[in-house]
Amino acid sequence: MSSLQHTQALLDWGREVGIYVNPKLLIPAVFPPGYVGVQATEAISPRETLLTIPNAALLSTKVTSPPELQELYSAHQELFSSTSKEHEDYKMIAYILFELTKGENSYWSPYFKSLPLDPENMLDWTAEDLSELQDPALAFDIKIRADKDKECNKIFQNALLECPDIFNLENASMEKIIWAWRVIVTRSFGRVIPFPALIPIADLLNHENCKTCYYYGSETDMAPDYHPDGKDSDEEDDDEEIYESPVSILLSSQKLHRINFGAYEGEDLDIISKQIAAEAKKLDARLFLEKLKVADRVSEVVNLEESEEKRFRMVTAKDKGYEAGSQTYIPYGRYSNRMLLTNYGFALTENYYNYARIKFFLKEILSPKQLEKLTQHYNENMEIAFKFKKQYLNTDFLGILRGLSWNHQFHQPQAFFSPTNFQLELESLNKMKILISQKYGEFPTTLEADKAELSNTNISRRYFALLYRIGVKECLTGQILLINIAIKIIERLINGENLADALKIIPELEEENNFVYHRKGLKEYTDKLQEST
Structure with missing residues (x-):
């Protein structure tokens, strides 16, 4: 089955489970110089719904705790409890690998088949590739991240193999663990839904620094003009801190x-x-208070209480539409090219957050x-x-x-x-x-x-x-x-x-x-x- 056929099968499955796709969207579409994305076949207006996905079609951490995996979670709380920073990601990976063992019987089978076989990001680059960045600090950061990933993946694999009734070296191979990890990094949604989730079809749209309203609610509710990149100080990026040695100092x-x-x-x-x-002390205190105020704005505008009746919705912003024939985008986050390359393996020609x-x-x-x-x-x-x-x-x-x-x-x-x-x-x-x-x-x-x-x-x-x-x-x-x-x-x-x-x-x-x-x-x-x- 070709990737195009897998995508069509996913769209057919989506209709069966209640996913709505705006009929003006062509999925998939190819754009120069070879990108695969989503195209507007007719003009799309501001405040127009692009997609809606029912709660049951959100592959979220809410569904990643089936009875079969409880023994694994209990035996390795250092990985799967809230004491671990990555516990939600680890649960998602374990669940995906568990569902893959079901083959065609998995509810998510059409979605899994539509996913790329080799999602790549900058952690896959060789030393020679990294040298082309002309940024030794970034090359060092990537090496540290890659080494940490290898160490964590090995610990995670050993934990899975302690459940031989479910996992073995074939279905919990390092290749499959890395694949699942990359899928989560490159495709998961968060912040505007109750739990981090993979959202079939919604993740087919490519990234751009644009405004798209994400909303989790009932069909009768109007989506507010909220998008995850709408902070007041919208020139600031959301990049992670870089790994470096020695660590740069801060001059307060x-x-x-x-x-x-x-x-x-x-x-x-x-x-x-x-x-x-005295003035220096006041300035430092003011800066500290400003950092404390950088809280998640989602809770101010969105009710994230989980419900089977709610749907995840993508709506164009009040000042954003698309012309017929143009590519339709969503924002993955306020990321510079450094973070886009690190997480997703691509960079933008024009990037506001660079x-x-x-x-x-x-x-x-x-x-x-x-x-x-x-x-x-x-x-x-x-x-x-x-x-x-x-x-x-x-x-x-x-x-x-x-x-x-x-x-x-x-x-x-x-x-x-x-x-x-x-x-x-x-x-x-x-x-x-x-x-x-x-x-x-x-x-x-x-x-x-x-x-x-x-x-x-x-x-x-x-x-x-x-x-x-x-x-x-x-x-x-x-x-x-x-x-x-x-x-x-x-x-x-x-x-x-x-x-x-x-x-x-x-x-x-x-x-x-x-x-x-x-x-x-x-x-x-x-x-x-x-x-x-």
Whole structure:
């Protein structure tokens, strides 16, 4: 049976179990340069239902505890109880493998047959493949993840084999465990349904940074305008932390104060130091509270109480529709190309959540005196890491450089954390530009060369590696562009112009350089300038 026939069999099964597919959707459809996805055969309007799936067709952790597996779960609570971070994933894998032993008799058989035989992500890449990313930190992260997966999979397999009446080396082979694990990683839904679940047919749509409303409720309920990527600060990604050694340190406002004032000797700066220390403490406390507020917004808008009468629904957002002939997408999450490659094995040409994660040694950003004092207690090779996006000026990194460059002899205390001293701002922006330009210059190939090669490369690991490193370099060049604009604004302020006139440089540069300026990119910085002036 071909993959096309398996997909058709899945659609037939879906109709039998009550899955609704909008008749305007063609499944499957092929798009250049060879992607398989879902196509709108007619125009699809905003707020139009794409799919609905009954509760009984959700392969969720609610159904992964049949009596046959209870002995396994009880004997290995270190894997299957809530004390394990991955306990829901492990239950899903065990259940999938258990259902596979039933063959055609499994309720989920048509779904399993429709799944790809070899779902791949970046954990499958060789060292040579990873080198094409031009990102040693990411290559290190992938190696750690791959090693951890191997270790965990072996422990999991040994647990399954302790139930010989159900599992043996054939139906619980490492290949099948990895396959099931990859299926869950690449296809499971969560957050807007009661339990993490695989949702047949819904997972056939490809990813894009678009708005799609997900809803779990009755047919009579209207789906709210909620989608999993709709946080207020929607420029932030949902990427996992990267594995690295040594771990990058965080420079809090209070640490920044201590580093700066630690370099002064024999001077009575107690009053000024206490003033800045108090402000640093308030800034750190405010940041901590903001992190605490990053809670799951689902509970605010969706009732996740499980019910057999409820259905999972996909609805286009109030401002999102599709033209006839276009591909229909859903968002998998607010992921950069790093996370898309890690989990799903692909990257996007244009990714709103993309960034360049760049590390700096402390010795690169500290003055000789600051470094001398700091290395009495710390290693000078310690690093800090920042995410640079092409559409937003990184004011956090700028703030670090400002605080390190601040000098009590020339600057007022308020200039330590705010852009009130324009000469200090100009110095900090120029230093930021030099540092980022140096990092960009360390790449073995140019952005232009990568783009030229991409146009002649077929879909492959190398193709996605090129997309990844192109995205990183675009983020750095975009950041440099924003820094240049900020420098011109500050220079005008130094020359005596008011802020309103200084900001007129933005549309002038747009016309001169023929580029699209992301107006939100400098808003945070210009707002702070407004407060300062």
